Amino acid sequence: MAVVYKMGASLDSTSSPKEQENILKLFEGGDNVIIDMTDTNYVSSAGLRVLLYSYKVAVSKNLNVYLVGVCDDVKDIMDMTGFIEHFEIFDTMEECKKKIGD
Amino acid sequence: MQRVDLFPTHEYQGLKLRTGRPYPFGATVVGNAVNFSIYSRYATDCTLVLFHNHEEEPFVEIPFKKEFHLGNVFSMMVFDLDYENLEYGFRMDGPFDPQQGHRFDKTKILMDPYAKLIVGRDVWGKQPDWNNKYQYRSRVVFDDFDWGDDLPLETPVNDLVIYEMHVRNFTCGAASGVRHPGTFAGIAEKIPYLKELGVNCVELMPIHEFDEFENSRPSPVDGHMLYNLWGYSNVGFFAPKAAYASTGKFSMQVDELKNLVKQLHANGIEVILDVVFNHTAEGNENGPYISYRGIDNKTYYMLTQDGYYFNFSGCGNTLNCNNPNVRDMIVDSLRYWVTDYHVDGFRFDLAAILGRDQNGCPMSNPPLLESLAHDPILGKTKLIAEAWDAGGLYQVGSFPSWGRWAEWNGKFRDAMRRFLKSDEHVLDDVKERIIGSPDLYASQNRGIKASVNFITAHDGFTMMDLVSYDGKHNEQNGEDNRDGEDRNNSWNCGWEGECDIESINYLRHKQIKNAVTMLMTSQGIPMVLSGDEMGNTQWGNNNAYCQDNEIAWLDWNNLEKNADLFNYYKKIIKFRRMHKVLRYEYHLGHNDYRNLGYPDFSWHGVKAWQPWTGYNNLTLAFMLNGQYADYDGTPDDFIYVAMNMHWDMHGFELPQLPEEYKWHVFANTEMAPPADICEPGEEPVVENQGEVLVAGRSIMVLVGKKPVQKKKSKKVKKTND
Secondary structure, eight states: OEEEEEOOSEESTTTHHHHHHHHHHHHHTTOEEEEEOTTOOEEOHHHHHHHHHHHHHHHHTTOOEEEEOOOHHHHHHHHHHTGGGGOEEESSHHHHHHHHTO | OOOGGGSOOEEETTEEEEEOOOSSOEEEEETTEEEEEEEOSSOSEEEEEEEOTTOSSOSEEEEOOGGGEETTEEEEEEESOOGGGOEEEEEEEOOEEGGGTEEOOTTSOBOOTTOSEEESOOSTTOOOOTTOSOOSEEEOOOOOOOOTTOOOOOOOGGGOOEEEEOHHHHHOSGGGOOSSTTSHHHHHHTHHHHHHHTOOEEEESOOBOOOTTTTOEEOTTTOOEEOOOSOOSBSOSSSBOGGGSTTGGGTOHHHHHHHHHHHHHHTTOEEEEEEOOSOBTTOSTTSOOSSHHHHHHHHHBOBOTTSOBOOTTSSSOOBOTTSHHHHHHHHHHHHHHHHHHOOOEEEETTGGGGGBOTTSOBOSSOHHHHHHHHOSTTTTOEEEEOOBOTTSOBOTTTSOOTTTEEEEOHHHHHHHHHHHTTOTTOHHHHHHHHTTOHHHHSGGGOOGGGEEEESOOSSSOOHHHHTTOSSOOOGGGTSTTOSSOSOOOOOOTTSSSOOOOHHHHHHHHHHHHHHHHHHHHSSSEEEEETTGGGTOOOTTOSOOTTOTTTTTSOOTTHHHHTHHHHHHHHHHHHHHHHOGGGOOSSOOOSSOTTOSSSOSEEEEOSBTTBOOOHHHHTEEEEEEOGGGGOSSSOOOOEEEEEEEOSSSOEEEEOOOOOTTOEEEEEEETTSOTTTTBOOTTOOOBOSOTTEEEEOTTEEEEEEEEOOOOOOOOOOOOOOOO
16 A cells, blocks of 8 residues: 655745644654655755655555656756665656655 | 753844854754854954845844953854845954954854855856955855765775766866766766776865856966865865855755765775865965954964964965964864765875974974874875975875874886886886885884875876877966976877877876886876767866866767777776785785795786896886685685896896786786786786796786686487487
């Protein structure tokens, strides 16, 4: 079972605390989380840490976190800084759900 | 539970404050506050200046109250800052009295000497706004990186093969084929190439923040822009060069560099940083206020009695390395790069300066060097000195080491270059270099591992230019060819510069193979200059510090054009890494002290066991007995190297091997590829076990071992059924 979380347009130090709190709440229900980043066009250093922290919490609870619709610029930044290695990234929600059998 | 010492006690223009913690210096996130702390011995007042990102004017300037000034440290916590959208600096008040060494000017906004993230030169070559009153801006860093299990590799120093490289030059060339040319990410993309070459350590030319626009100017020759490309001029000692990161425009250079180190480590490659603690980018009396001179000029710089700057660096000023507070900053910086970036070692530019006292005089036991040699965090970090400075202090072989410091062995470079061009008066010197320079490093138990051997480095000719030019050609640098080294010990093989004459090009390739063979079969840590393995040329420019263009950038097309060189480098490096007898840690005995039948090392000549120096002192041979490298139950082979730098062919009588052993030929630089070198371990047996003919200006490398018995293939008996 996976729940979908819709991320806002910008994941930076201003939006990060709230987004982090929302994602962590979803793990409390024992669900895997698909983070829909289709509308997210900017992720700052703080934002990358929200994603990584979410991943770490998921792993500690034997859960998974998936990213969907990550734009090329953000994907590139994640690649250059090594953050990408933790995530399974899908172009579309359908692809993601098909792969994880949800 | 809330800590009571994280409770605001003061308020200034709506910002909550309290007394800060003096340690650590710099800006540190503590709970929901940022702790700012800065040292100045002579400042009377200090103001913290805060900007939102990229804004011209600060949004607040907070004076440090009297109660925030402990000893000579100003420290203050500011609460609830959005530190991702924050740039900070300081104004320092105090005397302006240059004769006494003081240059305080509170109109200047100064960068934090401990800034771990510096913005202002985020995209390489993008013209800054020169009217901006705060050019190099300190920022607060996210220092949490997911290292996993990574740590410095601690490869034994004698096992290293170092590759000296420049972040931009390595991948800026059009044919590099990487997505982000000239960046840390670009290097990461080339890791498979580095692995194929076989190096296990990259030494990065300066990656601390510097300003490529320092002394930038159009070339008087053709008008193209000259930049401070090499970066031997620090703006900050704690921050990576933003414009070396593809993500620098997003201020993520810290993560990008850490990711590069992590990936290199995962592939068994260490990272050494070339660090420049001898001077800063602030220049002399006429230079800009960036940080140090405005914060505490008299502390940070070596000054003459009249308050002028000593110039032992040749760059305008000299960092006051043996002032206790500057010394602490240097130690803090090195520890930071090891703990936070997992860096494996440092090469110290003009390191002789680090041993000068505050008046510029060389010390016998410089406290800074001693501190570094004994530092707990740097306990296994490689420390390599460029053991000279621009003030004439030359300490190769005598650099104060406490058994910990290695040195760039400039004497290896000079001797091998002279031998390579058939100089008749250098053989004794060459022999010392081949056996790990015992004349320099046998004392103080320093050993072979103290000698970093090289024939080319960023200063001077590339290997291809060493065999293509008699003289330097630095006209493009715009200084009428006055800059750069004049004594290059180079030989153009008969034509100055590139040419189409086949015999000359053949000889040049052979000379390059000779050089790298000398380097890889000598005792000591070999260092290869990036690009030499593909025959990179700088068209005779031996000081390409300002050529941010095709002169200094590697042309990756050369990899195909000079495929034989790459193949040769790859195999001779592999050969060295396979044979521990080439990688001793301590000097050799030159006798058979374990009664194994052969000495650990022996000199030969055209006659076995007779190191006769005939033929104009241009022939030598040596043999290593691999049984002496048996530390773990596996002896190595015998290795015999015959070097003939005479222009005629000579027969070299081979030492007789133990029964069942045969001489095999690994490399013969005279031969046309692919017969010049073979796959290590697959060497064919030499036909005449008594003698080899070594062509003029050629080297042969032989391996003495028991011939591999070819497995008989099982024959299936055919039946007539």
